[in-house]
Amino acid sequence: MLTALNKAWRLLATGFSFLMFGLGGLILPWLAIPVLYLLPGGDLQRERRAKALVHYAFRAFVEMMRWLGVLTYSVTNRTELNRPGQLIFANHPSLIDVVFLIAFIKRADCVVKSSLLNNPFMRGPIKVAGYIANDSPEQVIQSAAQSLQRGNSLIVFPEGTRTTPGQPISMPRGAANIALRTNSDITPVILSLNPTSLTKELKWHQIPERRTHFSLMLRPNLNIQEFQDMPTQTRSARQLTRFLEQFFSKEITQT
Numbered sequence: 001m002l003t004a005l006n007k008a009w010r011l012l013a014t015g016f017s018f019l020m021f022g023l024g025g026l027i028l029p030w031l032a033i034p035v036l037y038l039l040p041g042g043d044l045q046r047e048r049r050a051k052a053l054v055h056y057a058f059r060a061f062v063e064m065m066r067w068l069g070v071l072t073y074s075v076t077n078r079t080e081l082n083r084p085g086q087l088i089f090a091n092h093p094s095l096i097d098v099v100f101l102i103a104f105i106k107r108a109d110c111v112v113k114s115s116l117l118n119n120p121f122m123r124g125p126i127k128v129a130g131y132i133a134n135d136s137p138e139q140v141i142q143s144a145a146q147s148l149q150r151g152n153s154l155i156v157f158p159e160g161t162r163t164t165p166g167q168p169i170s171m172p173r174g175a176a177n178i179a180l181r182t183n184s185d186i187t188p189v190i191l192s193l194n195p196t197s198l199t200k201e202l203k204w205h206q207i208p209e210r211r212t213h214f215s216l217m218l219r220p221n222l223n224i225q226e227f228q229d230m231p232t233q234t235r236s237a238r239q240l241t242r243f244l245e246q247f248f249s250k251e252i253t254q255t
């Protein structure tokens with residue numbers, strides 16, 4: 001009886017959380033107006049304030065879900081996660097991965113699907129924070145390099161979409177090209193949910209029998225120099241992509 005009541009509560013709380021996220025996405029652009037345009041400072045200061053605003057909004061959302069009993073979470077090496085100018089590669093097991101990452105990275109930038117700009121609930125945060133839409137590979141790389149030079153930490157999901165639990169990891173070469181073309185070592189982050197929830201195969205209302213624990217684990221940097229030294233860019237990207245597939249597969253298996 002208590003288990004059934006707990007699950008019913010978590011279902012209601014999950015629905016409420018999604019409702020609040022949607023409303024927040026609609027309201028955030030209006031809250032950003034004084035932050036961006038009424039306070040003094042140039043373009044760089046406005047960008048930092050905008051990213052901080054989204055960071056605190058997402059952090060509040062995560063804490064709300066924890067308080068409602070939807071989930072618990074743990075974050076390892078939280079201080080190291082906020083070093084400026086990092087190229088962060090993360091696996092992508094759930095719908096809320098980017099929310100968690102931005103919630104714990106104050107100066108986060110990220111590469112997002114351009115289709116999200118058509119989503120009324122996501123368009124606001126994306127435009128306010130100036131996240132990078134993946135319209136053009138060349139433009140993504142250029143924008144990524146500029147963002148890292150400004151001291152932002154750039155979040156990339158090398159798989160490009162949410163993973164299917166238990167399936168082999170497959171990555172296009174886009175993420176590897178960003179690392180190679182910006183000459184940036186990679187800061188890997190391993191995300192896991194136990195039990196799984198909000199995966200590609202599960203609808204939001206298909207909640208697990210018990211509360212999910214979301215784990216965010218920072219791993220030591222991956223040096224890309226050996227891949228830079230390869231004879232061609234194509235081979236470098238192919239070999240780095242293969243290495244990343246093996247690295248993330250091993251790390252995920254061990255979590």
